[in-house]
Amino acid sequence: MTDAGKEVLEVSNLRTYFPVRSRGVLPRTIGQVKAVDGVDLAVGPGETLGLVGESGSGKTTVARSVLMLVRPTSGSVKIEGQEITRLSQRDLAPVRRKAAMIFQDPYNALNPRHTVGGIISAPFKIQKIEPEGGVKRAVQTLMERVGLNPEHYNRYPNEFSGGQRQRIGIARAVALRPKLIVCDEPVSALDVSIQAQILNLLRDLQHEFGISYLFVAHDLAVVRQISHRVAVMYLGHMMETASRKVLYSQPLHPYTHSLLSAVPIPDPARQRERNRILLEGDLPSPINPPSGCVFRTRCFQAQERCAVEIPPLVEVAPGHKVACHFPIATVPKSVVTEHQAHELAPVEGVPVPPAGPDRVVPA
Amino acid sequence: MVGRSLREIVWARLRRDRVALICFAILVVMYLLAIVGPYLLNALGYDPYTFDRAAISNSGGQPVLPNGGIEFPKHPLGVEWGTGRDIMAQLLSGLRISLIVSTSATILTVLIGTVVGIVAGYAGGWTDQILGRLMDLVLAFPFLLIVLALSGVMTDRLTAMGVPEGNTSRVLYLILVMSLFGWPYLARIVRGQVLSLREREFVEAAVAMGAGTPRILFGEMLPNLWAPILVYTTLTLPSYIGLEAALSFLGVGVLPPDTTFGAMLANSVSYFQVVPLYLFIPGGMLVLLVVSFNLLGDSLRDALDPKAIH
Numbered sequence: 001m002t003d004a005g006k007e008v009l010e011v012s013n014l015r016t017y018f019p020v021r022s023r024g025v026l027p028r029t030i031g032q033v034k035a036v037d038g039v040d041l042a043v044g045p046g047e048t049l050g051l052v053g054e055s056g057s058g059k060t061t062v063a064r065s066v067l068m069l070v071r072p073t074s075g076s077v078k079i080e081g082q083e084i085t086r087l088s089q090r091d092l093a094p095v096r097r098k099a100a101m102i103f104q105d106p107y108n109a110l111n112p113r114h115t116v117g118g119i120i121s122a123p124f125k126i127q128k129i130e131p132e133g134g135v136k137r138a139v140q141t142l143m144e145r146v147g148l149n150p151e152h153y154n155r156y157p158n159e160f161s162g163g164q165r166q167r168i169g170i171a172r173a174v175a176l177r178p179k180l181i182v183c184d185e186p187v188s189a190l191d192v193s194i195q196a197q198i199l200n201l202l203r204d205l206q207h208e209f210g211i212s213y214l215f216v217a218h219d220l221a222v223v224r225q226i227s228h229r230v231a232v233m234y235l236g237h238m239m240e241t242a243s244r245k246v247l248y249s250q251p252l253h254p255y256t257h258s259l260l261s262a263v264p265i266p267d268p269a270r271q272r273e274r275n276r277i278l279l280e281g282d283l284p285s286p287i288n289p290p291s292g293c294v295f296r297t298r299c300f301q302a303q304e305r306c307a308v309e310i311p312p313l314v315e316v317a318p319g320h321k322v323a324c325h326f327p328i329a330t331v332p333k334s335v336v337t338e339h340q341a342h343e344l345a346p347v348e349g350v351p352v353p354p355a356g357p358d359r360v361v362p363a
Numbered sequence: 364m365v366g367r368s369l370r371e372i373v374w375a376r377l378r379r380d381r382v383a384l385i386c387f388a389i390l391v392v393m394y395l396l397a398i399v400g401p402y403l404l405n406a407l408g409y410d411p412y413t414f415d416r417a418a419i420s421n422s423g424g425q426p427v428l429p430n431g432g433i434e435f436p437k438h439p440l441g442v443e444w445g446t447g448r449d450i451m452a453q454l455l456s457g458l459r460i461s462l463i464v465s466t467s468a469t470i471l472t473v474l475i476g477t478v479v480g481i482v483a484g485y486a487g488g489w490t491d492q493i494l495g496r497l498m499d500l501v502l503a504f505p506f507l508l509i510v511l512a513l514s515g516v517m518t519d520r521l522t523a524m525g526v527p528e529g530n531t532s533r534v535l536y537l538i539l540v541m542s543l544f545g546w547p548y549l550a551r552i553v554r555g556q557v558l559s560l561r562e563r564e565f566v567e568a569a570v571a572m573g574a575g576t577p578r579i580l581f582g583e584m585l586p587n588l589w590a591p592i593l594v595y596t597t598l599t600l601p602s603y604i605g606l607e608a609a610l611s612f613l614g615v616g617v618l619p620p621d622t623t624f625g626a627m628l629a630n631s632v633s634y635f636q637v638v639p640l641y642l643f644i645p646g647g648m649l650v651l652l653v654v655s656f657n658l659l660g661d662s663l664r665d666a667l668d669p670k671a672i673h
Contacts, residue, residue, distance in 0.1 A: 064567075069567055069571060096572060097573070100571065105564055108564040109564040110565055172572075
């Protein structure tokens with residue numbers, strides 16, 4: 001955002017299109033799915049940027065494009081100032097020491113035929129790094145750090161629960177002490193009670209190692225718990241970015257309003273009382289997105305101007321950007337209340353895993 | 364829950380499967396016989412090449428003693444009609460050639476099929492198209508006709524290339540031709556498995572760690588392919604044993620004085636009316652070998668079936 005050189009991750013004007021091919025012997029490209037269409041974001045050192053949006057908004061594609069797991073169509077991705085979009089897989093290898101990924105599905109992200117020790121030591125072996133005291137020692141220290149029993153070194157992933165598997169994935173991601181970890185819905189496949197433990201673990205590791213997270217999720221409560229800043233995506237476009245506090249208390253974009261109004265309040269009386277903003281219809285096709293503002297087809301604020309003019313992402317307050325012609329300045333009471341803010345605050349009293357004695361609770 | 368690797372699970376299951384154990388034991392004995400049997404018999408005075416004129420009649424060459432000339436301890440399974448050579452010794456040297464041909468051909472088939480299948484499945488696109496058409500092409504050849512037609516020419520080519528003349532060249536020809544026509548079946552199975560494996564996130568995780576293609580193919584994919592490859596191997600071996608016997612029966616295989624099951628069967632057909640035992644000895648051996656392999660393969664498939672785990 002401000003000092004370009006200081007950001008751990010800097011993405012500008014990122015576009016990732018997937019070609020749509022006709023079937024047949026000689027397939028030709030008949031269209032493009034514009035999964036990500038001009039996204040800017042930046043993550044500073046030790047910062048967590050939460051990326052939210054409904055299914056199909058392109059947030060996972062952003063995560064995958066950032067690590068070149070899908071090649072972006074255009075745009076720039078810089079990790080610690082180094083442009084990586086045009087690097088070959090071979091030249092990317094050193095970058096992969098600095099940036100790791102945690103996956104959504106802990107059942108699929110671990111090779112079922114490798115032992116836990118093999119999985120966590122893979123980053124060392126692939127990058128040909130020999131840690132002090134040997135790989136096995138380093139792996140067992142990591143296992144202990146993420147709350148796994150180091151004696152389970154030779155076990156296979158199918159013997160672990162979902163939460164434990166996600167811990168294995170986390171140990172693998174932090175093995176080389178990366179500067180950036182891209183988390184693609186890391187807790188959405190887990191039970192709610194386990195989610196809090198994993199989030200706490202991620203936050204502890206952040207404090208300990210100074211890791212930055214790009215945290216992709218669809219669960220606003222989860223994002224609220226872990227993020228310093230939050231970015232809202234819709235149909236491949238960035239709608240609004242702001243600090244966590246501002247975004248949850250003073251949202252400007254109609255889409256953010258509707259997202260926040262969809263968060264259930266664990267109090268039936270209040271839940272019944274409030275006015276929910278219900279979006280009509282489905283997400284438009286990213287092959288053929290609407291003209292002007294992509295959100296206008298479902299927006300309750302939409303006017304003629306929205307169909308012709310694409311709203312730019314403008315900074316309306318320091319650190320608060322919004323892409324809308326008609327932002328909602330006043331916060332409807334129904335959207336976010338103090339009560340709700342309290343409910344969504346970091347979970348205390350949930351049993352914390354043996355993740356280390358020096359757990360720091362962030363302010 | 365006790366932590367067990369795939370090998371341990373499979374082993375534990377096979378140990379409970381009595382049929383599999385018996386078949387496994389039979390096959391171990393067969394391989395041992397093929398390896399040390401001929402030396403052992405030599406040491407005991409049996410030799411597949413020695414003519415025994417005393418055991419056959421001077422007119423017509425039929426064995427003197429009944430049941431094909433069975434005589435303890437000199438010829439426990441009888442003698443060959445016309446030459447008086449010991450059938451037990453022939454059987455063991457035939458077993459050796461048969462297992463050499465079928466085992467080598469299976470290893471080659473599995474190697475080619477696995478590598479081609481993994482590459483085709485992972486690379487996709489044009490590579491997959493070209494390899495897929497190549498498989499179709501190979502499968503479209505009339506195998507038996509080609510084998511018979513090319514036998515003479517190719518054996519001579521092999522000899523010209525420096526392979527020792529005679530049966531060494533002929534055996535090598537059999538191995539090559541079997542594996543060259545056999546690999547597409549496994550390649551297709553492996554390709555299908557790889558197509559589903561490459562969509563799994565652990566492959567992407569390996570890419571995100573900076574792993575190169577060889578590591579992804581053989582470090583991440585291959586360990587997940589052992590089950591189908593192992594099953595296919597145990598089911599291919601017996602089919603190659605049968606194929607080798609069929610080709611020897613048709614005269615493509617080894618030439619006298621060496622012999623294999625197929626050649627012995629071909630030889631015995633003429634005397635079936637008089638000495639049926641001569642046909643049943645190599646035939647029985649063949650059946651035992653093939654059935655053991657097939658049953659073991661079936662048991663292995665059941666043991667490796669992930670749906671049956673726990």
